[in-house]
Amino acid sequence: MKLLTIFLFSLLFSYHAGAQSRLVKFTTSKGEITVMLYDKTPKHRDMFLSSIKSGLYRDALFNRVIKSFVSQAGELDESILEREKQHPELPLKRVAAEIDTALFHKKGALGAGRNDNPEKSSYINQIYFVAGKIHTDAQLDAIEKRKGSKFSKKQREVYKTIGGTPHLDGDYTVFGEIITGMDVAEAINSVQTNKDDLPLEPVLFNIKTIKKNRR
Numbered sequence: 045m046k047l048l049t050i051f052l053f054s055l056l057f058s059y060h061a062g063a064q065s066r067l068v069k070f071t072t073s074k075g076e077i078t079v080m081l082y083d084k085t086p087k088h089r090d091m092f093l094s095s096i097k098s099g100l101y102r103d104a105l106f107n108r109v110i111k112s113f114v115s116q117a118g119e120l121d122e123s124i125l126e127r128e129k130q131h132p133e134l135p136l137k138r139v140a141a142e143i144d145t146a147l148f149h150k151k152g153a154l155g156a157g158r159n160d161n162p163e164k165s166s167y168i169n170q171i172y173f174v175a176g177k178i179h180t181d182a183q184l185d186a187i188e189k190r191k192g193s194k195f196s197k198k199q200r201e202v203y204k205t206i207g208g209t210p211h212l213d214g215d216y217t218v219f220g221e222i223i224t225g226m227d228v229a230e231a232i233n234s235v236q237t238n239k240d241d242l243p244l245e246p247v248l249f250n251i252k253t254i255k256k257n258r259r
Contacts, residue, residue: 067081076228079091079221085147093253096253102122106249112175115233143217149209149212150207152226155172174218176207184203
């Protein structure tokens with residue numbers, strides 16, 4: 045089963061790889077993860093690259109880890125919203141949503157966190173890796189009914205074989221995906237946490253741009 049999962053994941057990567065131009069590497073205390081950023085989400089791609097260059101993710105932490113759901117990094121909602129509350133004179137820093145049905149919450153997807161705003165715009169300093177789980181047709185049908193949306197044939201295939209968090213589709217921007225280091229992402233998502241989902245042992249990481257493909 046594990047070999048089948050690896051094979052399916054490699055097929056998904058080959059499906060996207062030809063159209064993308066930027067790769068970044070997460071060096072974590074659990075190992076390395078290489079991520080491909082999507083060119084179909086240029087605002088999030090450029091925001092993330094700018095954040096890396098500015099050092100925003102230097103010695104950063106995975107600070108909210110929920111098994112079989114997501115591994116979140118960057119600043120927490122509470123501190124972002126509290127800071128904004130304390131400084132109402134400053135403009136909110138958000139990235140406009142770039143939600144695309146072709147870019148969905150499969151296992152290994154990189155998404156941008158946000159608060160409950162009607163525009164679904166993203167924080168500039170909160171990201172997450174999708175861990176998720178495998179879903180059945182019945183479970184996907186129930187999500188469709190609840191959200192009033194439809195999964196594509198490809199989405200259903202992925203969610204039934206590789207897994208993910210389909211109920212997040214349409215509400216958060218996905219702007220990249222893991223291409224190597226899925227085992228590292230799984231190790232991060234499996235760490236022990238406290239009641240607030242904070243890892244008991246800090247999981248640190250740094251990010252650097254490692255490649256720009258020529259088209």
